[in-house]
Amino acid sequence: MASSVPQQLLRLALPLIPKSGFTAHSLQLASLSLPAPHTPPAPGYTTHTLNGLFPSPPPLPYTSTHSLSREELKADAQGSSLETERVGPAMALVQEWLAEGRRDMVGRIREVGVRGEAGVREGLRQRVRYNEPVLGQLVQALALLGAPTTTALSSPSALLPFPSPAPHLSHVARIAHDLAKVSGDESQGADWYLSRARLGTIYGLAELHLLSPSNALTPSERVESTLELVDTLLERSRSMQKSVEGAGAFAEWVGKSWMGMGRSLGL
């Protein structure tokens, strides 16, 4: 299937992330591997080209603290303003990396051929392991998710003094939905929401654990301890959900977990 140049570029940049990070630089390096006739001369696509391929508004202070002067507006339109460090390219790379993580997780569940709770466990483990090679850059990547993609003109939320939690919620919710779908979850009505809330909470807590600073541990030790946590969370939430009196406790657990995650995200 023919894919667009930005799409090809993102896919080529994925293997470069462990070394060059979720940065425009990874994309610049990747551009050198684009097939002809798209291959740019070394050192690859310029920042302006990348900003054009993955558009985003100028950085926040620049737009919201004062209105632009005539000169600044002109410079901005020409793409030659001094402030060229924009989040668009890096953010697109993060999104592609997250999408690849879900494909990898779904592929693993199908490959092993397990469904139900066993499928969920397999998928969660795979998704946790997927983080290992980029563990050092992960905090930066997830922080990028909360950066404004719109200017204050089109969405007042860009003016909020803290990052928007919506993109992080949707990253976790998508993982939960894919897990439920591929493991053959057929719950209906309110249960549809509950099963996804449970899986999202488990992955959210696991991710948080993975990111918590623990200098004593190597990346693979951190992953191992997170996998243990996943098993504990699966077990605990399942027994809560099964018992009738557990329904309230389950809701409380989901609520408290997310409040905790919110605090850790700096909200």
Add this chain to the structure above:
Amino acid sequence: MAMRSFASTSTLLLRARPCTFTLLCRHHSSGPPPIFAPSGSTSAHTEIPYAEPNLASSAYLPPQPSAPPPEQLSPEATQSTPLDLTPEQRRLLEEIIRVDQAGELGANLIYQGQHAVFARGKDKKLADIVQHMWDGEKKHIAVFDKLITQHDVRPTALYPLWKVAGFALGAGTALLGKRAAMACTEAVETVIGEHYNSQVEALLRTFPTNHPSIPLLRQILQEFRDDELEHLDTAVENESQMTPHHALLSALIAAGCRGAIGVSERV
């Protein structure tokens, strides 16, 4: 099972005055009561009926053990969702399935509420008529439960609310008496019948896809539309239009249904 077209039924209704109508027509819906599978339940906590051969819905229902093996549809038609839809088509498909499942949930609960009241009264025949219509709704909800999973559609977030509202409407109108209950059925089934009809047209208009699940969905919507109009006939035969303040009651209920439809398509 009568397979009348929507148009002919509505003209019939317009022409017939209630008193002559009751004399001319059958007492209630034709057809033997459905047989239910020994296990499984729907999202409305009802039994799942066995498939009736020759009906489109049979693709989603368990076959009767004694029945000859059903004509096999391709698994694609009943187990996968088209991936080549435009965003517009995808939204339409999801809205149709989400709102219809919500509507069938409401219908099940309305009849359950009416039955709860009439089963305690002296008129056993009336309880049977309601039971017969409720049994029809069990087939509808069972099929939409399958469609929700197959097409990966998020169910309405207001699931618990529609359960309470449906039961209250059913039990409430039944407490007002037989004619009020039938007026409720008449109003609800009119709106649902019209709604199915417009969905069939919308599918024909906007879906030039080769995926076999779409023609199957259209046939199912047509089958259910005809079922609903049979319920509508039953209500009119049972003097729905002789309830005091019939016009007001049906206008209120129909407005409520249209509001619920508008909300459930999106939420």
